[in-house]
Amino acid sequence: MKAELLTIGDEILIGQIVNTNSVWMAQQLNQMGVQVCHMASVADDETAIVDAFDAAAKRADFVFITGGLGPTKDDITKKTFANYFDAPLEENQQILDDVQSFFTARGRDMGRLNRMQALVPKGCVVIRNSVGTAPGMWMQKGKTVYVSMPGVPYEMKEMMLKTILPKIKEEYALPFIYHKTVLTNGIAESTLSELISDWEDALVHSNIKLAYLPQPGMVRLRLSTQGSDFDQLKKAVAKEIEKLQVIIQKYIFGYEEYGEESPSLEKIVSDLLRARKATLSIAESCTGGYVSSLFTAISGASDVFKGSVVPYANIIKHSLLEVDKALFDTVGVVSRECVEQLAQNVLKKFDSDYAISISGIAGPNGGTAEKPVGTVWVAVATRKDVRAIKFQFGDNRQRNIVMTANAAINMLRKVILKEME
Amino acid sequence: MKAELLTIGDEILIGQIVNTNSVWMAQQLNQMGVQVCHMASVADDETAIVDAFDAAAKRADFVFITGGLGPTKDDITKKTFANYFDAPLEENQQILDDVQSFFTARGRDMGRLNRMQALVPKGCVVIRNSVGTAPGMWMQKGKTVYVSMPGVPYEMKEMMLKTILPKIKEEYALPFIYHKTVLTNGIAESTLSELISDWEDALVHSNIKLAYLPQPGMVRLRLSTQGSDFDQLKKAVAKEIEKLQVIIQKYIFGYEEYGEESPSLEKIVSDLLRARKATLSIAESCTGGYVSSLFTAISGASDVFKGSVVPYANIIKHSLLEVDKALFDTVGVVSRECVEQLAQNVLKKFDSDYAISISGIAGPNGGTAEKPVGTVWVAVATRKDVRAIKFQFGDNRQRNIVMTANAAINMLRKVILKEME
Numbered sequence: 001m002k003a004e005l006l007t008i009g010d011e012i013l014i015g016q017i018v019n020t021n022s023v024w025m026a027q028q029l030n031q032m033g034v035q036v037c038h039m040a041s042v043a044d045d046e047t048a049i050v051d052a053f054d055a056a057a058k059r060a061d062f063v064f065i066t067g068g069l070g071p072t073k074d075d076i077t078k079k080t081f082a083n084y085f086d087a088p089l090e091e092n093q094q095i096l097d098d099v100q101s102f103f104t105a106r107g108r109d110m111g112r113l114n115r116m117q118a119l120v121p122k123g124c125v126v127i128r129n130s131v132g133t134a135p136g137m138w139m140q141k142g143k144t145v146y147v148s149m150p151g152v153p154y155e156m157k158e159m160m161l162k163t164i165l166p167k168i169k170e171e172y173a174l175p176f177i178y179h180k181t182v183l184t185n186g187i188a189e190s191t192l193s194e195l196i197s198d199w200e201d202a203l204v205h206s207n208i209k210l211a212y213l214p215q216p217g218m219v220r221l222r223l224s225t226q227g228s229d230f231d232q233l234k235k236a237v238a239k240e241i242e243k244l245q246v247i248i249q250k251y252i253f254g255y256e257e258y259g260e261e262s263p264s265l266e267k268i269v270s271d272l273l274r275a276r277k278a279t280l281s282i283a284e285s286c287t288g289g290y291v292s293s294l295f296t297a298i299s300g301a302s303d304v305f306k307g308s309v310v311p312y313a314n315i316i317k318h319s320l321l322e323v324d325k326a327l328f329d330t331v332g333v334v335s336r337e338c339v340e341q342l343a344q345n346v347l348k349k350f351d352s353d354y355a356i357s358i359s360g361i362a363g364p365n366g367g368t369a370e371k372p373v374g375t376v377w378v379a380v381a382t383r384k385d386v387r388a389i390k391f392q393f394g395d396n397r398q399r400n401i402v403m404t405a406n407a408a409i410n411m412l413r414k415v416i417l418k419e420m421e
Numbered sequence: 422m423k424a425e426l427l428t429i430g431d432e433i434l435i436g437q438i439v440n441t442n443s444v445w446m447a448q449q450l451n452q453m454g455v456q457v458c459h460m461a462s463v464a465d466d467e468t469a470i471v472d473a474f475d476a477a478a479k480r481a482d483f484v485f486i487t488g489g490l491g492p493t494k495d496d497i498t499k500k501t502f503a504n505y506f507d508a509p510l511e512e513n514q515q516i517l518d519d520v521q522s523f524f525t526a527r528g529r530d531m532g533r534l535n536r537m538q539a540l541v542p543k544g545c546v547v548i549r550n551s552v553g554t555a556p557g558m559w560m561q562k563g564k565t566v567y568v569s570m571p572g573v574p575y576e577m578k579e580m581m582l583k584t585i586l587p588k589i590k591e592e593y594a595l596p597f598i599y600h601k602t603v604l605t606n607g608i609a610e611s612t613l614s615e616l617i618s619d620w621e622d623a624l625v626h627s628n629i630k631l632a633y634l635p636q637p638g639m640v641r642l643r644l645s646t647q648g649s650d651f652d653q654l655k656k657a658v659a660k661e662i663e664k665l666q667v668i669i670q671k672y673i674f675g676y677e678e679y680g681e682e683s684p685s686l687e688k689i690v691s692d693l694l695r696a697r698k699a700t701l702s703i704a705e706s707c708t709g710g711y712v713s714s715l716f717t718a719i720s721g722a723s724d725v726f727k728g729s730v731v732p733y734a735n736i737i738k739h740s741l742l743e744v745d746k747a748l749f750d751t752v753g754v755v756s757r758e759c760v761e762q763l764a765q766n767v768l769k770k771f772d773s774d775y776a777i778s779i780s781g782i783a784g785p786n787g788g789t790a791e792k793p794v795g796t797v798w799v800a801v802a803t804r805k806d807v808r809a810i811k812f813q814f815g816d817n818r819q820r821n822i823v824m825t826a827n828a829a830i831n832m833l834r835k836v837i838l839k840e841m842e
Contacts, residue, residue: 004718009502012447012460013447013456013457013458013459013460014447014448014451014457015443015444015445015446015449015451016632016634017444017449018439018440018441018444019439019440019443019444019460020439022436022440023436023438023439023440024436024461025434025436026434026435026436027432027435029469030435030436036434036435036436037434037463037464038434038461038462038463038464038469038471039433039434039460039461040459040460040461040462041443041459041460041461042459043457043458048458048459055476143648156520179435188529190532190535190554191532192535193531193534194533194534209431211431213432213438214573220436222432224431224435269658269726282731284710286717287717288712288713288714288716288717288722288726289705289710289711289712289713289717289729289731290710290714290717290718291710292709292710292713292731292733293709293710293711293713293714293822295709296709296710296711296731296733296783296822297709297710297711297818297819297822298709299784299785299786299818300786301709301733302733302734305709305734306733306734306737307730307731307732307733307734307737307741308710308730308731308733309728309729309730309731309741310703310710310713310717310728310729310730310731311728312717312722312723312726312727312728312729313726313727313728313771316542316727316728316771318740319770320728320730320770349740349741350734350737350741362717363720364720365720365721379451392527392528394526394527394552394837396552396575397718397720398718399575401714401717403716410545
């Protein structure tokens with residue numbers, strides 16, 4: 001079963017809004033075994049819409065259309081819909097009642113424009129809208145089903161979850177689709193690809209597809225498969241992941257389970273800390289508060305995060321965190337010695353079980369021949385010892401900050417796991 | 422001049438990532454007078470890609486393609502590109518040198534797979550990639566120009582800004598499109614809309630369109646117009662903005678000039694500080710490092726930003742920033758007294774000219790009847806005095822953090838401007 005998602009509206013084409021409706025619909029459809037084969041966005045223009053309808057019929061069994069259902073003049077989806085199916089618009093009593101109740105409940109007058117919401121093409125299956133005024137419409141032409149919904153995200157979601165997806169599940173036999181994603185850190189996409197090349201080649205004998213999803217500082221590997229037996233699919237993927245673990249275990253920091261959001265590195269580390277009732281403090285210079293903000297973005301951060309210092313000016317590294325001033329003129333603040341002292345001292349000051357410290361040159365200025373932009377020292381301290389690693393990133397400031405954060409949090413993760421062995 | 426945006430990759434179709442590339446490209450193209458008439462996303466599948474190329478040729482003068490250029494096996498855009506133009510892949514020396522330098526600079530080996538990045542279809546105009554390894558490719562078939570770029574957002578953006586957009590500007594005659602955006606803070610969209618209603622109604626007599634672009638804590642008002650005389654357009658918009666200033670001056674914190682990125686509140690404040698050779702330090706509790714990370718994301722932050730403390734655990738507010746412990750059991754740490762002490766003490770410790778302090782309940786837990794989730798106290802200290810304001814935001818943690826940051830930075834901006842009067 002194949003689906004196409006069609007968004008209608010100028011606001012997408014001028015880049016004024018992000019098309020989050022399509023992301024959500026794709027996730028929902030995929031999870032129930034409907035494959036999304038195409039997405040398109042077109043303007044509020046009858047010819048463009050009709051062309052898109054025709055093109056979709058060649059590719060898809062279902063076309064999910066959002067947008068252009070408002071009562072104002074620039075919204076022309078419904079008129080086009082009626083013309084396309086050669087079905088005149090007629091007033092639907094149920095929808096008229098719904099719209100009337102909607103306004104009555106809000107103590108407002110329905111008005112002439114809103115009454116038009118009750119007009120639907122003759123013969124269409126009406127999808128009621130319990131949170132807004134524009135109804136959805138379900139029509140068929142040849143083998144293709146067209147479902148038109150409002151563009152307002154929560155109205156569309158309500159219709160999909162309450163009416164449309166259950167209707168599809170009931171009326172069509174769908175295969176199961178299963179995904180699991182392996183999260184890796186500390187290895188470049190190309191190196192990873194070479195490392196797992198044999199394993200990847202052997203995948204062709206299974207029904208499993210692999211996708212590389214690189215992000216700054218990490219690569220996600222997604223395994224997808226489909227079939228009629230869900231448990232079988234799950235087992236097949238688990239088997240391949242086991243083989244993969246043998247090859248790249250040290251780079252894997254987590255998994256994204258089917259239907260769940262991908263856990264971030266900081267979430268994984270926070271959970272590790274929480275399970276051990278351990279706490280963290282941070283001294284971060286070149287990342288300027290970014291690593292702390294990642295940990296504190298998680299609800300319940302106060303269980304594990306005691307706080308941090310951003311000793312951006314060098315003198316603060318000395319005055320607040322007692323880094324030996326003599327270092328400034330010898331090895332400098334971007335050095336093993338400096339981050340080791342920072343980590344150990346912030347740990348003591350905050351009385352935490354672990355500490356991360358970071359000092360580097362984010363760029364674009366401040367680099368030298370010896371320490372070019374992108375040079376970053378990271379240390380992780382425990383109550384017993386401290387270790388430091390030097391990283392060399394690129395010349396993009398924002399990217400260096402993100403890469404450093406990932407590297408530092410991953411370093412802490414490894415230290416904790418090592419202690420648990 | 423019409424353009425189509427084509428995204429290639431299964432990760433969009435299964436809803437794994439949001440298509441932010443298309444939003445950004447649409448904005449950029451619109452600003453320079455190129456109309457985006459269609460957007461599509463297709464799978465990593467040769468037939469689907471070729472069909473999309475053919476369909477685009479009927480609609481658009483330019484087709485901007487992103488994705489599928491990685492060196493791994495699931496990326497097939499380049500092969501398809503070469504087949505479509507009947508141009509065999511050949512190694513390009515310049516790109517090979519670029520890829521080689523990329524890896525040398527990072528102290529890594531290029532490897533066999535990455536060498537393949539230097540393969541490009543014969544006869545294509547190569548777009549160099551200064552921040553990654555996959556080159557862009559510019560090919561023409563009939564009247565339609567196809568430009569293929571990597572899907573990694575910052576690589577795509579770098580190519581567009583550095584090479585592709587300037588090339589289009591130089592080679593094609595485009596109408597002038599002029600935008601200027603008024604940045605407001607501290608007023609809700611609906612209130613703003615009522616306040617400027619008469620001014621907005623009068624806009625119909627001009628050739629100027631208005632768009633409301635709300636973000637957490639701020640509303641941007643974009644005025645757009647197009648025509649053949651750039652100076653004329655600019656003057657017409659300036660005239661309308663003058664009228665607007667009379668109505669809402671106190672909410673305006675900046676302007677986004679045509680073709681420039683919107684100046685963030687923190688950039689505006691950093692520039693104010695720099696101009697006065699003044700420095701800033703921060704004590705932020707519930708925002709957990711986010712405000713600091715905003716200031717340090719700006720290149721040259723060390724000129725104005727001395728650092729910060731994130732006293733997330735209450736005891737740190739006392740031990741590191743000497744907040745009177747007696748407060749904890751009386752007014753609590755989310756109080757005027759606490760933020761005033763935090764601001765004054767961090768200012769002294771960091772010897773800065775200004776200090777921001779923040780203490781609040783970001784949520785979703787921790788609220789009480791008296792201080793519900795979303796209650797936030799912010800203080801701004803100067804070397805002479807301190808003032809504090811209480812804000813009441815909503816119940817979304819992430820949104821509360823962003824709203825607090827905007828409110829706090831705007832408060833500092835007003836204090837500085839007041840001193841300059």
